[in-house]
Amino acid sequence: MLECASFVGMGEIATKEAFEWITSFPKIVQASAIIGRIMNDITSHELEQTREHVASTVQCYMKEYGTDVHVACKKLQGLVDDAWKEINEECLNPTFSIALLERIINYSRISENTYKYIDGYTNSSTKTKEYISLLLVHPIPL
Numbered sequence: 001m002l003e004c005a006s007f008v009g010m011g012e013i014a015t016k017e018a019f020e021w022i023t024s025f026p027k028i029v030q031a032s033a034i035i036g037r038i039m040n041d042i043t044s045h046e047l048e049q050t051r052e053h054v055a056s057t058v059q060c061y062m063k064e065y066g067t068d069v070h071v072a073c074k075k076l077q078g079l080v081d082d083a084w085k086e087i088n089e090e091c092l093n094p095t096f097s098i099a100l101l102e103r104i105i106n107y108s109r110i111s112e113n114t115y116k117y118i119d120g121y122t123n124s125s126t127k128t129k130e131y132i133s134l135l136l137v138h139p140i141p142l
Helices: 016-023 027-050 057-065 069-092 098-115 127-137
Strands: none
Touching: 016 098, 027 057, 027 069, 027 098, 057 069, 069 098
């Protein structure tokens, strides 16, 4: 769980209770996982079908509801939108420090950005490389 690992080094903010909370898989972490999983599957389902078969939410949705790929992707994008609503709800009524919640939110943002148009993890030499370069090599001067 990358969100949990991001708590390391946060000092007194990341208490034992915070680690127990995040490892209990609260709604905000579930929503973050949904965003990453579904965004990945939407952008990479065609490529994944050319390899050794792996389960894809797109293929599962199509089979379960008898739809085509476009309808399945649209419905799954709706689940991603609902997951963002869950994250926003947690931010409006936080149960833990906003500093901790920001780690989960940022992980969700990275997932969405990585998989928004293409599988930026598998094809990291495209936009992903550019984004990392802009962030780490060419930072905005303050």
